[in-house]
Amino acid sequence: MKLDRAVAPAVSPPxxxxxxxxxxxxxxxxxxxxxxxxPLVHCTWVLRHGGADETIARAGEFPLAVxxxxxxxxxxxxxxxxxxxxxxxxEMSTACGWHSSLLRVAGPSEVAARLVRLLVEAATxxxxxxxxxxxxxxxxxxxLARLEANPGACADxxxxxxxxxxxxEALPLTGTVAGLEAVDGDDARSAWxxxxxxxxxxxxxxxxxxxxxxxxxxxxxxxxxxxGAGIAGGTGATGPPGRxxxxxxxxxxxxxxxxxxxxxxxxxxxxxxxxxxxxxxxxAGRRILVTLLGGKFTSRLNLRxxxxxxxxxxxxxxxxxxxxxxxxxxxSAVETTSAARSVRGVLEEMERLxxxxxxxxxxxxxxxxxxxxxPYRLQTLSGLAAQLQIQWLFGEADxxxxxxxxxxxxxxxxxxxxxxxxxxxxxxxxxVLVGPLAQLRGQAAELRELGxxxxxxxxxxxxxxxxxxxx
Amino acid sequence: xxxxxDPAALLDRRLDNxxxxxxxxxxxxxxxxxxxWYHVGxxxxxxxxxGLAHLFEHMLFQGSANVGPxxxxxxxxxxxxxxxxxxWYDRTNYYETLPAGALELGLWLESDRMGFLLEALDQDKxxxxxxxxxxxxxxxxxxxxxxxxxxRLNELLYxxxxxxxWPVIGRMEDIQAATLEDTRSxxxxxxxxxxATLALVGDFEPAVALEAVGRYFGDLPEQADGAxxxxxxxxxxxxxxxxxxxxxxHALLVDEVATARVSLAWSVDGYASxxxxxxxxxxxxxAEGKASRLEQxxxxxxxxATSVNAYVLPTECCATFAITASARPDVCAExxxxxxxxxxxxxxxxxxxxxxxxxxxxxxRADHRWALQTIQAxxxxxxxxxxxxxxxxxxxxxxxxxxxxAGEARLRSALREIDPQAAVGVSVVPKSADPGTRxxxx
Numbered sequence: 051m052k053l054d055r056a057v058a059p060a061v062s063p064p065x066x067x068x069x070x071x072x073x074x075x076x077x078x079x080x081x082x083x084x085x086x087x088x089p090l091v092h093c094t095w096v097l098r099h100g101g102a103d104e105t106i107a108r109a110g111e112f113p114l115a116v117x118x119x120x121x122x123x124x125x126x127x128x129x130x131x132x133x134x135x136x137x138x139x140x141e142m143s144t145a146c147g148w149h150s151s152l153l154r155v156a157g158p159s160e161v162a163a164r165l166v167r168l169l170v171e172a173a174t175x176x177x178x179x180x181x182x183x184x185x186x187x188x189x190x191x192x193x194l195a196r197l198e199a200n201p202g203a204c205a206d207x208x209x210x211x212x213x214x215x216x217x218x219e220a221l222p223l224t225g226t227v228a229g230l231e232a233v234d235g236d237d238a239r240s241a242w243x244x245x246x247x248x249x250x251x252x253x254x255x256x257x258x259x260x261x262x263x264x265x266x267x268x269x270x271x272x273x274x275x276x277x278g279a280g281i282a283g284g285t286g287a288t289g290p291p292g293r294x295x296x297x298x299x300x301x302x303x304x305x306x307x308x309x310x311x312x313x314x315x316x317x318x319x320x321x322x323x324x325x326x327x328x329x330x331x332x333x334a335g336r337r338i339l340v341t342l343l344g345g346k347f348t349s350r351l352n353l354r355x356x357x358x359x360x361x362x363x364x365x366x367x368x369x370x371x372x373x374x375x376x377x378x379x380x381x382s383a384v385e386t387t388s389a390a391r392s393v394r395g396v397l398e399e400m401e402r403l404x405x406x407x408x409x410x411x412x413x414x415x416x417x418x419x420x421x422x423x424x425p426y427r428l429q430t431l432s433g434l435a436a437q438l439q440i441q442w443l444f445g446e447a448d449x450x451x452x453x454x455x456x457x458x459x460x461x462x463x464x465x466x467x468x469x470x471x472x473x474x475x476x477x478x479x480x481x482v483l484v485g486p487l488a489q490l491r492g493q494a495a496e497l498r499e500l501g502x503x504x505x506x507x508x509x510x511x512x513x514x515x516x517x518x519x520x521x
Numbered sequence: 522x523x524x525x526x527d528p529a530a531l532l533d534r535r536l537d538n539x540x541x542x543x544x545x546x547x548x549x550x551x552x553x554x555x556x557x558w559y560h561v562g563x564x565x566x567x568x569x570x571x572g573l574a575h576l577f578e579h580m581l582f583q584g585s586a587n588v589g590p591x592x593x594x595x596x597x598x599x600x601x602x603x604x605x606x607x608x609w610y611d612r613t614n615y616y617e618t619l620p621a622g623a624l625e626l627g628l629w630l631e632s633d634r635m636g637f638l639l640e641a642l643d644q645d646k647x648x649x650x651x652x653x654x655x656x657x658x659x660x661x662x663x664x665x666x667x668x669x670x671x672x673r674l675n676e677l678l679y680x681x682x683x684x685x686x687w688p689v690i691g692r693m694e695d696i697q698a699a700t701l702e703d704t705r706s707x708x709x710x711x712x713x714x715x716x717a718t719l720a721l722v723g724d725f726e727p728a729v730a731l732e733a734v735g736r737y738f739g740d741l742p743e744q745a746d747g748a749x750x751x752x753x754x755x756x757x758x759x760x761x762x763x764x765x766x767x768x769x770x771h772a773l774l775v776d777e778v779a780t781a782r783v784s785l786a787w788s789v790d791g792y793a794s795x796x797x798x799x800x801x802x803x804x805x806x807x808a809e810g811k812a813s814r815l816e817q818x819x820x821x822x823x824x825x826a827t828s829v830n831a832y833v834l835p836t837e838c839c840a841t842f843a844i845t846a847s848a849r850p851d852v853c854a855e856x857x858x859x860x861x862x863x864x865x866x867x868x869x870x871x872x873x874x875x876x877x878x879x880x881x882x883x884x885x886r887a888d889h890r891w892a893l894q895t896i897q898a899x900x901x902x903x904x905x906x907x908x909x910x911x912x913x914x915x916x917x918x919x920x921x922x923x924x925x926x927a928g929e930a931r932l933r934s935a936l937r938e939i940d941p942q943a944a945v946g947v948s949v950v951p952k953s954a955d956p957g958t959r960x961x962x963x
Contacts, residue, residue: 053736055637059629060620061600066550083581087549090890129821132811136880139811139887185820188849189827195779200668313777316659347594347604357591360652360786363660383660385652415599422601425550426618430894521744 069426070434072448075264077271080252082442083259084434088168091162092431093267094154095173095274096442099245102372103224106516108232109218110225112245114148114183115238115488116504119153120144120309121182123175128182129173136320140165148219149373150443151245158429159258164265170270174277177500187233193224194514200384201311204510205318205484208309211518212480213322213377221516228515250275254438256431304397304479305520309488309510317389317485319365321380322477323398326373328444332382334457336369341416342408342466343367343399344380345472346416348397351380359395361388362438369473373443378473386485390493393481394500400476407467417458424451477501480520484510525893526903527694528914531657532727533907539611539715542734543903543913545722547896553723556900557635558614558720560909561711562609563691564684564760564838567703572654572691575608576699577707579650582606586637590646593607593630599654600626610685611837612908618897621724628737636741638708647701658690666778671727672948673772678786678841679946682758685836713744720904720913722896759839763788771858771946778951781825781848783857785946789842789911792909798926799935800842801864805881806873807864808844812880815846818864825852832871837909842939854948862941868878869936889919 073083104112120142122128135142140157153173155165197203207222214220224230253271259264324334333392343350344367351365365382375467384392427433441450487506494504505520512518532544566573584590597604602619615634617627636912662668672688679686690696719738721730789798806832809813819826826846848857893899893916900916906915925931 059625061626064620136812137885139883166622185824192780192827192850199777199779201664315663346598348591348598356653359647365656385656419598422620425552487658
């Protein structure tokens, strides 16, 4: 039969996805195992403690302490610890987020047990030596210095300053110059041991694991419990804390913070505001809403700012979830002459979603996209590990992915409209434009026409010190 | 196991119109990766039209005879797929990962633009994408700290019209100057089935998939050969081996940055050559992992830098071997450069220690497994090796070739190539730095 190229071929319905099965062997700290046949292992020890848990005065102390975990132990200096890991074909890394921190090893599964022993050594016997601390501190101060010269990072920081006024999250996660300079070795050790003492942590493991590897993980959990949680007589609490975070009252007019970068060739645009937390009812509707707004190439924002205006290489919108609060964040880098027009475009598309129901095909397309990319995201061990970590951070059930997919299947346009009305607040948006102020000022009238209140900042420097509060 | 390429499982066919088809079944997940590699990249940009190959990649998402503007993304995303394209010095590829039941949708989309693009090209689409690409360049290069460094480094390393000497994304004035006729001519010259490889990896039966490929691609006209004789177009330019230098050449860029950054580079033999593999090992000995020589010396012992890295690009004609170090705020570029050169000279004099080679090999074997986890990565690998080497199963011998490359004589050969006295380099220094301490050089 001759091929009719004018007609797109039919697509057969997707097979039901076999979602990863989790195992929870009995262990001294919570141990979650996701079996995967590939000859690799990805093992993460996560603690429910991060940058948001430290004070503004000590901003940077805890992330610095986490950074020091793999820099040397009581048994061997950092160089030898690193060699021990790399000779196995492995990698050890640390990371500190706003609400969690982690120590991770990854490598070939045939050396999994040996890699896990090295992880335990770093977690429980870290030296926090003065020389290492000084070197890591100086590296972090360099990171802060570079941040000021990076327009995208400045825009992210400026938006945080607007979304989290007066709070630790308004400052760089790396910390502040004052906070970092105040830390000594005892402080770093205390910060780490205090966190490890409050929460015994959880081992999240993905890979090809047989009985010997599971036994090694159980043994590791005992050492982590003794040397980690036991350090300060841990409470054993494992679930997410139950506190509700107060949401900022929504302002009734958008605020635009203009940050001068005189020689910029483009303007970084950020827009955000508080949104219902991840656990609030109607999450499936919100996911479709934000995907439709800016979560895929054919989103309304990308089609308008990129494919109609040609003003940007791309624009995205996402709900950034934290344990007790979520925020809508729109990001783009736009041609400076189109900055105000782009802000108008974003605000208008948000308002349009609040007032006109999305079509059934728009909702169906976004639902198909969100559901369809689940197996794509779970192709890699790190993708599986990221999913485990999200479920752990938000205290979600092991079958959360399945219930999410079931919820998505039931969303109708009316629920997306309801989600838009409860989630999108263009009148309360905080907007950041990082670019050449002289050119951006020329667009002030257009921004004021949108009802925006304009605030100018001569440089990004004050953002780094927490000296910017736009109340 | 799905972390390698099994030659016995790979089906390698060529259609009558010249299109090479590679099929590798993997039933672990209900997904299929479609990856079309055209053997044309920025090195084929016509004179005065740098960036044309990349701009053209954008045009391929603007619709074809039976697919409307942005319909490609819309159809892929509504079934839960992902799609994109990328342009590199030697090739351009277009790819989708789709639910297995959407395989024919992907073949329809790719075949329509391979065979029927010209009738949908128009001036409005071109002007729109010129704006998009100009903003891409601003976002990736012009408005980024250190954004100009790699372009300057390539200009120094590949002078006199060598086709790796200009940026893949193109120069702004050339992007703005591209015409509709340029894009039509580019398509007619390079976008022929004979100049393309189609790789499918994922959840399908190979015989069924091959039949579908034949249905969608088999009747596309053969078109032009697609081959461009670069030697003829660039007389006097040896694309395989740029002239070796007798003295270092180092450029200083003063920019809006907070700390200095130093890069040194050499040109070595191209992707998958004996020297390329040995150079990979040398690069890893120098800067891969915290136990590497440059990390230990510059970051940990002397505390001159906050990070170092070294890489050898997988380019076809020849390959860039580059080392980059980011200085601490109070350290000038010249000190960092001198320290890098000292470490290199020591390595050239004493050779690599067996223990560090073993460490590098262990990490490389593991990296190889990590890198091939996704069906898209495996589709890329077989399409790349078919395009560059005419051997889509090349990666099956990766570990063996790496082990051979680690022999002492081979490593000595690689070390001879990275002579500091024959290096080109770029130092980016802060505008605010005292001119006397910026580290100005030759």
